[in-house]
Amino acid sequence: MKKENILRTAAGVVLTCIIVTVLFVMKNGVPVWGAPSPRDVESVTVARAGEAGETYNDPEKIELAVKLINSLNYQPFTPVSGSTGPDITITYKLKDGRELTAAANWITGWWNGEAHALKEPDMFVNLAEGIFHIEG
Secondary structure, X not given: OHHHHHHHHHHHHHHHXXXXXXXXXXXXXXXXXXXXXXHHEEEEEEEEOOOOOEEEXXXXXXXXXXXXXXXXXXXXXXXXXXXXXXXXXXXXXXXXXXXXEEEEOOOEEEXXXXXXXXXXXXXXXXXXXXXXXXXX
16 A cells, blocks of 8 residues: 555656646757856857857856756757857857857757757847947
8 A cells, every 4th residue: 555655756756847847848949958157158159140240258248148048948849940150159168278159140040050940039149239239
């Protein structure tokens, strides 16, 4: 009897976790993985397509650029449309010498070269233009 109650409770907990995860993904999209910590970033370079980028070493701008990665949530199982390349590219130069890249146009986001259909299509570009005063 005791074992049955434990199994029934465990099954309920697992089912609840699955339902909550599915609802979260449906509402918010899937977050990208591997975003750096702001304290691990030495500088960020923000560039508009076809233009030279501007590099920022200011801790506040670095923190905002890292937080901007959160707007690259994507829709799972949605094909990427035949869009052009990114309009905005942010390169994160880490203190250990590695570089990570986040980019987006109005409907597609790239995280380290992997393209995804964005959950909120124009969010990344709009926020980047506002934060870094990029003329469109």
